[in-house]
Each structure stands twice: as structure tokens, then as C-alpha cells.
Amino acid sequence: MAKPLVLSSTGKLGWHRQPGVGAHPAMPVADREPLPSSSAENDRLTAAAPRLAANLESLLRDMELLQAEEADRRDRVATPYVTSAQNLIDYLALRRQDLRPLQDELASLGLSSLGRCEASVRHSVENVHTILRRIGDLPEIPPPRSSGQAVDHRGGAEAVARNAARLLGAPIDLEDASILVTLPVAAATNPKLVEDLLEAGMTIARINAAHDDVPVWEQMVHNVRQASAATGRPCRITMDLAGPKLRTGPLQPASPVLSAKPRRDACGRLCEPAQILLVPVQAGQTHQATASARGVDAVIPFVGDGWKALQPGTALRGIDASGRQRTLRVRRLGPEGLWTTATHHWHFTPGLRLLVEKPRLELRIDALPAQDGCLLLRPGDHLRLTDACDHGRPAVIDAEGHVLKPAQIGCTLPGVFCQVEPGQRIAFDDGRIGGVIVSANRECLLVKITNAGSRGSR
Numbered sequence: 001m002a003k004p005l006v007l008s009s010t011g012k013l014g015w016h017r018q019p020g021v022g023a024h025p026a027m028p029v030a031d032r033e034p035l036p037s038s039s040a041e042n043d044r045l046t047a048a049a050p051r052l053a054a055n056l057e058s059l060l061r062d063m064e065l066l067q068a069e070e071a072d073r074r075d076r077v078a079t080p081y082v083t084s085a086q087n088l089i090d091y092l093a094l095r096r097q098d099l100r101p102l103q104d105e106l107a108s109l110g111l112s113s114l115g116r117c118e119a120s121v122r123h124s125v126e127n128v129h130t131i132l133r134r135i136g137d138l139p140e141i142p143p144p145r146s147s148g149q150a151v152d153h154r155g156g157a158e159a160v161a162r163n164a165a166r167l168l169g170a171p172i173d174l175e176d177a178s179i180l181v182t183l184p185v186a187a188a189t190n191p192k193l194v195e196d197l198l199e200a201g202m203t204i205a206r207i208n209a210a211h212d213d214v215p216v217w218e219q220m221v222h223n224v225r226q227a228s229a230a231t232g233r234p235c236r237i238t239m240d241l242a243g244p245k246l247r248t249g250p251l252q253p254a255s256p257v258l259s260a261k262p263r264r265d266a267c268g269r270l271c272e273p274a275q276i277l278l279v280p281v282q283a284g285q286t287h288q289a290t291a292s293a294r295g296v297d298a299v300i301p302f303v304g305d306g307w308k309a310l311q312p313g314t315a316l317r318g319i320d321a322s323g324r325q326r327t328l329r330v331r332r333l334g335p336e337g338l339w340t341t342a343t344h345h346w347h348f349t350p351g352l353r354l355l356v357e358k359p360r361l362e363l364r365i366d367a368l369p370a371q372d373g374c375l376l377l378r379p380g381d382h383l384r385l386t387d388a389c390d391h392g393r394p395a396v397i398d399a400e401g402h403v404l405k406p407a408q409i410g411c412t413l414p415g416v417f418c419q420v421e422p423g424q425r426i427a428f429d430d431g432r433i434g435g436v437i438v439s440a441n442r443e444c445l446l447v448k449i450t451n452a453g454s455r456g457s458r
Contacts, residue, residue, distance in 0.1 A: 067090070074086065203236065205224045225237075260346050261342075261346070270343055278300050279299055307338060320349075382407070383446075386410050420437055
């Protein structure tokens with residue numbers, strides 16, 4: 001026999017069973033013992049209700065303020081999606097604050113913690129607010145609402161399901177899931193690749209608009225639609241629009257220095273000398289060769305005559321950029337130039353002279369490519385992040401080691417400067433270098449580096 005659900009005179013739903021008999025309607029309240037309860041818990045809940053209700057009222061006011069700020073953009077949304085736009089604004093207002101203490105307290109009292117209210121934000125907050133006011137026997141106050149009727153829980157869930165179907169298509173039979181694949185640039189020129197992805201189960205093709213260009217995107221769309229028609233497999237297309245790119249600006253190019261050093265073991269013993277190719281450069285020519293292409297440690301352009309008379313074993317001596325006397329030894333001559341070796345670390349710079357005693361001649365290092373600049377930052381250093389994307393530069397340090405000007409680098413999105421505060425953390429290079437903001441204004445952030453390698457990070 002099914003158990004009948006009854007409403008007692010206290011207004012509570014419950015069951016009542018007589019010994020040895022099936023379920024029957026509940027007896028009058030006077031004929032049965034009240035359910036046990038903790039008066040201490042009730043007192044705690046009643047005492048906390050006014051304060052928690054006030055917290056929720058503050059949240060509702062924040063939602064109203066943000067609704068007013070975003071009214072222009074909200075009103076430009078297509079009519080069928082206005083309610084969803086209102087709900088999104090409410091959600092943004094809710095998540096602007098750290099709700100964890102409030103959520104923990106609500107949950108400890110057996111109330112909704114608002115942890116899954118995304119589909120119906122305001123309705124969920126208003127419901128908990130109403131319950132708290134009744135628990136605390138507080139006067140009913142209509143919640144502030146100027147943006148129309150809030151979507152309820154069921155309506156929010158239905159809107160999520162409806163919009164998900166429009167965006168992602170009908171769920172596939174297996175696992176009730178969709179498979180999204182980000183298309184590589186090859187999908188624009190390789191229709192077979194797109195067909196293979198569809199056959200493998202792709203139901204959504206994602207095009208990342210942060211890369212490539214309009215013609216490439218159009219060709220991707222064409223290939224997806226063509227492959228979908230050929231395979232009979234439906235496939236949605238989603239365009240992922242490029243967002244703001246928060247990047248550091250360029251750095252001053254480093255001095256044109258090329259280095260080459262021999263290989264040594266852990267004890268510092270020579271294992272293999274450095275291989276250096278000296279390439280002759282004619283007037284008006286530009287040096288193009290690279291070390292990797294030649295299979296050597298460095299390719300160094302030079303100007304000077306008489307080098308074809310040099311013999312294997314000939315020594316070329318010079319003072320490199322470090323100020324040390326260095327020697328190159330000719331290994332062989334070839335049409336490319338002089339193949340030489342070195343048993344010490346060389347630092348080559350433009351204009352460096354290489355001298356040969358017999359036959360007496362001089363070679364001079366030609367122009368070298370500028371090297372990529374870098375900033376070496378150590379824990380405790382300061383860095384200025386500026387709104388101008390001028391070339392960044394290292395710190396200016398006097399002869400005694402005092403920092404006259406901290407290192408500086410530009411920022412491609414200085415609009416964030418007015419949204420941060422001293423004490424907040426900041427990370428560079430995916431967190432490899434970290435710091436704390438010391439001061440902030442519209443033109444500059446001063447950052448103290450707290451996280452970097454003990455010998456510095458570039």
C-alpha cells in the first residue's frame with residue numbers, strides 16, 4: 001500500500017504509522033510527540049538571520065547597480081535573450097565579491113549556499129533572503145528590482161538547455177556529450193582532414209579568431225560545411241573571438257655579441273673545442289649564414305684580404321669583448337671561408353681584430369646581428385610597468401651598485417592600471433616571474449619582484 005502524504009496542523013508534511021498497521025493519515029498534533037529539535041541550533045539560526053538577510057540585501061543592491069550601469073548594452077540585446085542578459089549581469093555582480101564566508105555560514109545553517117545558482121541568480125538570492133526574513137521574524141521588504149521579472153530555477157534550467165542545443169546542437173546518443181575540436185590552419189587547405197575529424201566524432205568545429213585571417217576562416221567554414229554534407233554528419237561551427245592580449249612591450253636590442261665556447265666535462269676538462277666558421281664578406285654584401293645551418297657553434301663574418309694563403313694550424317689572435325687574449329686555430333680552408341677551432345670562450349663583437357703573424361695580416365669582424373634584449377630580474381628588484389610601449393630597458397646602476405632607475409618595460413593594455421591596487425600580485429611569463437604591486441596610477445605600475453630564480457630570471 002502506498003504511503004499517504006499528509007499535512008499536519010503545524011503545516012509540516014509527514015507520515016504517521018500505527019504499530020502493525022499500514023500508513024494512515026497523521027493523528028492530531030496533540031496526540032503525538034513533536035519532532036526532536038535542537039534549541040541551540042534554532043537560536044543560532046534565529047540570531048544569524050537578520051545579519052545574513054542584510055548581507056543578501058547588499059548583494060541584491062549590487063545587482064541593481066550593475067543592471068543600471070549595463071542598461072545600455074543590455075537593452076541592445078535581442079529580445080529573446082534579454083532575460084538571459086539580465087541574469088548574466090546579476091551573476092557578474094554576485095561574483096565581484098568573495099562569497100565563501102557567506103556561503104559557508106548559509107550551508108552550516110542548512111540553507112542554500114548559492115553554489116549552483118548560475119541559471120537563476122536573482123531568484124535564488126531572493127528565495128534565501130525570504131527564508132531568512134521569516135526565520136528571523138523580520139518585516140517583509142520587497143527586494144529591489146528595476147530590471148523586470150527574474151528568471152526562476154525551472155525557467156533558468158530550460159533556458160540553459162535551449163541555448164545549449166542552439167549553440168552545440170542536439171546531444172549525441174552516447175554519453176549525452178558533444179565533441180568540440182579546434183581546427184588547425186591545415187583545415188583551410190585540407191578538406192580530407194575535416195572529413196576525418198567528422199568521421200571520428202567531431203560535432204562542433206571551433207575556429208580560433210585570435211589566429212590567421214578572414215580568408216582562412218572562410219575556407220575553414222566552407223570545408224566544414226562541405227564535409228558535413230558529404231558525410232551526413234551535422235556539425236556546428238563556433239567562432240572564438242580574440243580577446244584583449246595583455247602582453248609586455250618590446251625590449252631594447254642587446255649589444256651585437258656572438259659567443260662560442262668549447263665543451264667541457266663536469267671537472268672543467270676540455271672535451272671538444274668550439275667550432276667557428278669565419279665567413280668573408282665582400283663590400284655591399286650582407287652576411288646571411290647561420291651556425292645551425294653550417295653545423296658549427298658560430299658563424300662570424302669578417303673583412304680582410306690574404307686569408308686564402310693561411311695554412312691549417314695557423315693561429316689568429318685577438319682580444320675579445322671580455323678583454324681577454326684569445327686564439328683561433330685554422331682547421332681547414334674552404335669556399336665558405338676559414339673553419340677554425342677555439343679552446344676558450346670567445347665573445348665576438350663588430351670591429352674586433354684578428355691578427356696573424358706569418359704571413360702578417362689583419363682580419364676585422366664585420367657587422368653582427370643585434371641580439372634579442374632581455375631583463376634579468378632577481379627577488380627584491382623593482383620593475384616599472386609603463387603605459388608607453390617604448391623599448392624596455394634594464395635598471396640603471398651606478399659604479400657603486402646603487403640602482404638609479406629600476407628596470408622598465410611597457411604594457412600593451414595599460415587600461416588595467418586603474419583597476420589594480422597596491423598589494424595585489426602580478427605574474428609574468430606564465431608565472432615564472434612574480435611580484436607584488438607597490439604603487440599604481442594610470443601611467444605606471446611599480447612592481448617588487450618576489451618570485452624569480454636565485455640567480456635571476458630573464
